[in-house]
Amino acid sequence: MVTGGEPLTWDMTVLTNKLKEQNLRVHIETSGAYPVTGSWDWFCLSPKKTKLPVEDAYKIAHELKVIIHNKHDFQFAEEQAAKINDNAILFLQPEWSKKEEMTPLIVDYVMNNPKWRVSLQTHKYLNIP
Structure with missing residues (x-):
């Protein structure tokens, strides 16, 4: 990686x-x-x-991961999803310092917009540098 x-x-x-x-x-x-x-x-x-x-990045991406810092980032995520190729997997991930606030909003968003998935920084939860 x-x-x-x-x-x-x-x-x-x-x-x-x-x-x-x-x-x-x-x-x-x-x-x-x-x-x-x-x-x-x-x-x-x-x-x-x-x-x-750049345009080529949207064409070849296998996944789109949008970091969510605030509620306005959901709109940015949708704008980016509209540009990505049809085969890409879509993820929303809370920004680490805002995880307590944003994770519930992300879960609700994904439940209402099932094209998206939740992404978490598992290594941080496990204290792996």
């Missing part, structure tokens, strides 16, 4: 080719705000409002 910071600020072609030469599956989580490089087995698009994804 390639993540952290914004991996697509660098050309990922050499890295993904080397990993695939070792018969490894290669996954990425990215905001999609930079040109897509590399060869990915799983592409998680987690867009940010401040710099939206």
